[in-house]
Amino acid sequence: MVPPSxxxxxxxxxxSCPCDESIAITPKSPTKPGAPAVPEEDPxxxxxxxxxxxxxRSNFSLFPLDNLLYCEDCKQIRCPRCVHDEIVCFxxxxxxxxxxxxxxxxxxxxCTRNCFSCPICFASLVVAPTGEGQxxxxxxxxxxxxxxxxxxxxxxxxxxxIAAQLAEKLKPPALARASSGSFTSPLSPMSASSEGxxxxxxxxxxxxxxxxxxxxELSPEERFIGLKAHYAQQKAGAGADEYxxxxxxxxxxxxxxxxxxxxxxxxxxxxxxxGFSNIGGKGKVEWTEWDAVKGIGxxxxxxxERIKEIGFAGTTNKEQRxxxxxxxxxxxxxxxxxxxxxxxxxxxxxxxRHILVKPESKPTTIRFRIKLVAMNYIPALSISRLDPTTFxxxxxxxxxxxxxxxxxxxxxxxxxxxxxxxPAKTPGSYPSTVTILxxxxxxxxxxxxxxxxxxxxxxxxxxxxxxxxKTGMLIGTVWDLGRNWTTVxxxxxxxxxxxxxxxxxxxxxxxxxxxxxxxxPVSVRVVYETDLERDDGGLGKEAKEKREHTYWSVLGLGxxxxxxxxxxxxDVAGPSAARPTSLVSIAGKGVxxxxxxxxxxxxxxxxxxxxx
Amino acid sequence: xxxKQTKGEYIETDTGNKxxxxxxxxxxxxxxxxxxxxxxxxxxxxxxxxxxxxxGQNSGNVAIAVGRYCFLSRSSVLRPPGRTHQKxxxxxxxxxxxxxxxxxxxxVEAALIGSYxxxxxxxxxxxFAIIKDCVKIEEGTVxxxxxxxxxxxxxxxxxxxxxxxxxxxxxxxxECRSPxxxxxxxx
Amino acid sequence: xPPKPRPSEAVAKPPTVLASSVVIAExxxxxxxxxIKIGANTVIHPRAKLTSAxxxxxxxxxxxxCERTQICPxxxxxxxxxxxxxxxxxxxxxxxxxxxxxxxxxxxxGKGGSVGLNCKLGPLTKVLEGExxxxxxxxxxxxxxxxxxxxxxxxxxxxxERHIESLRVLIPSNPSKFVN
Numbered sequence: 001m002v003p004p005s006x007x008x009x010x011x012x013x014x015x016s017c018p019c020d021e022s023i024a025i026t027p028k029s030p031t032k033p034g035a036p037a038v039p040e041e042d043p044x045x046x047x048x049x050x051x052x053x054x055x056x057r058s059n060f061s062l063f064p065l066d067n068l069l070y071c072e073d074c075k076q077i078r079c080p081r082c083v084h085d086e087i088v089c090f091x092x093x094x095x096x097x098x099x100x101x102x103x104x105x106x107x108x109x110x111c112t113r114n115c116f117s118c119p120i121c122f123a124s125l126v127v128a129p130t131g132e133g134q135x136x137x138x139x140x141x142x143x144x145x146x147x148x149x150x151x152x153x154x155x156x157x158x159x160x161x162i163a164a165q166l167a168e169k170l171k172p173p174a175l176a177r178a179s180s181g182s183f184t185s186p187l188s189p190m191s192a193s194s195e196g197x198x199x200x201x202x203x204x205x206x207x208x209x210x211x212x213x214x215x216x217e218l219s220p221e222e223r224f225i226g227l228k229a230h231y232a233q234q235k236a237g238a239g240a241d242e243y244x245x246x247x248x249x250x251x252x253x254x255x256x257x258x259x260x261x262x263x264x265x266x267x268x269x270x271x272x273x274x275g276f277s278n279i280g281g282k283g284k285v286e287w288t289e290w291d292a293v294k295g296i297g298x299x300x301x302x303x304x305e306r307i308k309e310i311g312f313a314g315t316t317n318k319e320q321r322x323x324x325x326x327x328x329x330x331x332x333x334x335x336x337x338x339x340x341x342x343x344x345x346x347x348x349x350x351x352x353r354h355i356l357v358k359p360e361s362k363p364t365t366i367r368f369r370i371k372l373v374a375m376n377y378i379p380a381l382s383i384s385r386l387d388p389t390t391f392x393x394x395x396x397x398x399x400x401x402x403x404x405x406x407x408x409x410x411x412x413x414x415x416x417x418x419x420x421x422x423p424a425k426t427p428g429s430y431p432s433t434v435t436i437l438x439x440x441x442x443x444x445x446x447x448x449x450x451x452x453x454x455x456x457x458x459x460x461x462x463x464x465x466x467x468x469x470k471t472g473m474l475i476g477t478v479w480d481l482g483r484n485w486t487t488v489x490x491x492x493x494x495x496x497x498x499x500x501x502x503x504x505x506x507x508x509x510x511x512x513x514x515x516x517x518x519x520x521p522v523s524v525r526v527v528y529e530t531d532l533e534r535d536d537g538g539l540g541k542e543a544k545e546k547r548e549h550t551y552w553s554v555l556g557l558g559x560x561x562x563x564x565x566x567x568x569x570x571d572v573a574g575p576s577a578a579r580p581t582s583l584v585s586i587a588g589k590g591v592x593x594x595x596x597x598x599x600x601x602x603x604x605x606x607x608x609x610x611x612x
Numbered sequence: 613x614x615x616k617q618t619k620g621e622y623i624e625t626d627t628g629n630k631x632x633x634x635x636x637x638x639x640x641x642x643x644x645x646x647x648x649x650x651x652x653x654x655x656x657x658x659x660x661x662x663x664x665x666x667x668g669q670n671s672g673n674v675a676i677a678v679g680r681y682c683f684l685s686r687s688s689v690l691r692p693p694g695r696t697h698q699k700x701x702x703x704x705x706x707x708x709x710x711x712x713x714x715x716x717x718x719x720v721e722a723a724l725i726g727s728y729x730x731x732x733x734x735x736x737x738x739x740f741a742i743i744k745d746c747v748k749i750e751e752g753t754v755x756x757x758x759x760x761x762x763x764x765x766x767x768x769x770x771x772x773x774x775x776x777x778x779x780x781x782x783x784x785x786x787e788c789r790s791p792x793x794x795x796x797x798x799x
Numbered sequence: 800x801p802p803k804p805r806p807s808e809a810v811a812k813p814p815t816v817l818a819s820s821v822v823i824a825e826x827x828x829x830x831x832x833x834x835i836k837i838g839a840n841t842v843i844h845p846r847a848k849l850t851s852a853x854x855x856x857x858x859x860x861x862x863x864x865c866e867r868t869q870i871c872p873x874x875x876x877x878x879x880x881x882x883x884x885x886x887x888x889x890x891x892x893x894x895x896x897x898x899x900x901x902x903x904x905x906x907x908x909g910k911g912g913s914v915g916l917n918c919k920l921g922p923l924t925k926v927l928e929g930e931x932x933x934x935x936x937x938x939x940x941x942x943x944x945x946x947x948x949x950x951x952x953x954x955x956x957x958x959x960e961r962h963i964e965s966l967r968v969l970i971p972s973n974p975s976k977f978v979n
Contacts, residue, residue, distance in 0.1 A: 123756035364744060656888075
């Protein structure tokens with residue numbers, strides 16, 4: 001299921017957003033902050049309070065610090081799940097022109113200029129002249145795979161407003177009939193599609209077998225164009241017609257068709273259907289099942305014939321097919337893809353509705369009017385290896401002590417006190433033993449870089465505190481520290497896992513790939529004093545406020561190697577015999593208890609790792 | 613070559629650019645480096661491929677302009693893009709913003725690369741591509757010619773397409789001011 | 800900084816046949832013992848490497864061989880690059896290439912491979928050892944193939960000729976260095 005090692009990038013640091021905890025927004029304070037290294041804890045109690053990175057729900061609450069926002073009013077981290085997005089502007093990602101939302105409503109969410117992507121490889125297409133010199137006719141050409149619109153018989157007279165020219169070329173023959181008075185024809189192909197149920201108002205009589213042949217060729221765009229023309233005509237000739245007399249109903253219906261209905265979607269959809277049923281003007285609504293009418297057999301025979309003719313190379317693959325509205329089976333039926341618009345969005349806190357992120361509306365600027373990101377409010381954690389030489393994070397040797405450096409960097413302008421806590425054993429069926437050598441310490445304020453240089457050395461805490469780097473590794477001393485960062489040592493002893501391929505009595509793997517990943521939950525408690533409201537209080541007041549913030553983070557320290565530690569192999573004859581019996585029994589319990597959910601969680605987590 | 617090693621691998625310019633002696637810089641009179649930019653060994657920069665048609669009013673003869681705090685990793689190639697316009701072929705200037713990281717073995721023929729752009733190793737950026745600010749391009753990506761990548765995009769694939777949006781913190785994350793950060797990116 | 804002449808110059812120069820209109824940069828590298836033949840109006844960029852240690856190299860007319868490319872025939876049967884071929888940066892060519900084909904950035908043509916007429920090998924794609932690529936094939940993406948039906952081969956050729964004319968101005972040519 002998961003390709004081992006190569007896809008992972010260690011170490012990782014994720015922070016848990018507490019928004020899935022319905023009871024309290026603030027996570028409970030961790031167990032005995034003073035002595036996390038003590039292994040003797042009541043198992044039940046610690047299980048309740050420890051964040052379990054392997055729980056299925058954890059997948060949805062863990063984010064890298066970069067992706068988190070911070071609400072100043074709620075004094076809480078906000079993740080992509082607990083913010084509301086609001087569209088600031090639409091723009092085309094290719095020509096970078098802003099598209100007004102009214103245009104998006106009428107013309108759909110695709111670029112209406114010259115921006116298209118290749119239906120074969122999805123690179124962007126360029127307008128290229130085919131004639132001598134720079135003269136026309138012009139084609140859309142992909143510079144990556146050399147697909148050209150000439151292959152599907154489309155050439156353009158002029159090199160500008162390609163979208164309009166293309167729409168003109170793809171105009172269905174049915175439209176001609178529509179403009180000549182038969183206004184039901186743009187609708188009937190929609191009814192004839194295989195989609196099942198459609199209300200009909202006597203439409204069956206209109207569809208004759210030979211007509212149907214034409215109409216099946218229509219793509220949704222063509223139908224859209226047809227419908228649009230049809231309703232425009234309706235609106236123009238509105239009078240006694242109850243539908244045409246209500247412009248509100250028309251705009252709702254147009255909104256529905258273009259996929260961006262005003263107001264709630266479900267509501268407008270409901271009314272839209274009502275509108276459909278009245279179009280014929282016959283009044284009575286009937287629902288008819290159309291499956292039976294559509295002859296599938298003929299279709300397939302035709303398809304088989306065509307495949308025989310063109311061969312496998314002429315058929316589309318899944319990606320090419322689903323990118324197109326009409327989902328064509330043959331490359332000959334592919335159309336250039338108009339570029340889908342992109343949005344700039346502002347973000348609001350779901351709890352207090354305050355704006356957390358507000359970008360400037362110009363599509364090409366990267367400035368923000370408001371940007372409350374968590375990395376400016378909560379200390380950042382980073383992991384490195386104590387002895388960085390020739391170390392593979394993807395192959396941690398079991399049963400030996402690994403030392404990592406955990407660096408906490410303070411983004412705040414006040415010094416902070418940090419209390420770290422971690423369960424002595426990580427959650428999961430194969431727990432690793434974790435020790436943080438110095439769980440309580442101070443991190444300096446994030447002053448200007450120049451302050452440090454200009455300050456006299458006596459003022460900084462740096463000189464006063466003993467550093468483990470100099471004195472050797474001692475419990476209770478930090479390893480190293482600087483202006484606004486402090487590093488402590490964290491020790492890890494990974495367990496010995498059953499080999500891949502070893503199965504339990506149910507035929508499940510004893511140790512899944514997920515079990516091999518070492519994920520250490522660490523609770524970070526931040527306490528600091530800050531000046532109260534510097535803005536309105538003025539500098540003279542000197543009112544201090546004590547603030548506290550606690551969050552869970554999960555350190556992905558690596559992956560446990562399949563290789564046995566050399567000592568264990570030497571001691572006993574076979575590798576399986578070398579495994580402590582207690583470990584196997586825990587494994588059996590674990591797998592039996594939580595099989596399916598764990599599998600799933602493991603897979604999605606592995607996916608996330610590979611994405612990062 | 614050996615006697616030069618004693619002077620150190622990098623030549624430092626007045627504005628603090630560090631250019632490896634083992635890099636290949638052609639047409640250096642047509643290249644502008646903004647300052648604090650690092651060019652590693654085995655890089656090739658084709659400043660000699662300059663405009664041959666009459667340049668615009670103010671563009672002069674600059675073929676490649678690189679901003680500040682950029683990092684060109686080993687074996688990367690910067691090459692101005694060229695095309696035929698109105699029956700004459702010409703190369704056009706390439707402009708690179710600030711804080712741009714170009715990974716090992718990349719070949720860049722873009723017309724414009726904005727600021728805060730991270731191009732991972734072994735990428736090919738096609739001719740006349742335009743990459744806006746705050747973009748991250750994953751390892752081994754091939755960006756087709758004439759592609760435009762908007763800001764806050766994560767790009768991957770062959771040909772490269774936008775696969776995700778970057779968070780609001782992208783600018784901070786992609787800054788390459790500290791050498792430590794850079795060394796981590798290089799691995 | 801002008802590129803320094805390579806120390807490998809002391810190594811015996813291969814016998815070369817260069818057409819008079821060839822544009823060959825001084826910093827290009829031609830090494831080996833078998834003959835190297837370069838046709839009219841072909842441009843060899845600086846730092847392109849042509850190694851004829853194993854077999855002869857024949858390059859046609861109106862070709863562009865970019866910098867950092869390596870062209871080395873796998874055996875005594877040699878290697879032919881026909882007319883109007885562009886070999887882009889970082890490409891490694893160990894097989895023959897047909898007329899009008901484009902070998903993009905970082906392409907590897909394996910030993911004894913053979914690429915047909917008017918093919919386009921997209922960036923970072925590969926042709927396996929001994930593989931034969933039919934005429935008008937486009938290899939793109941991560942190895943997908945299709946037949947070029949865009950009919951742009953002639954247009955490409957016209958653009959290429961203009962490209963070469965402009966390179967003639969930009970690249971100082973020094974064929975005398977390679978003739979013995």
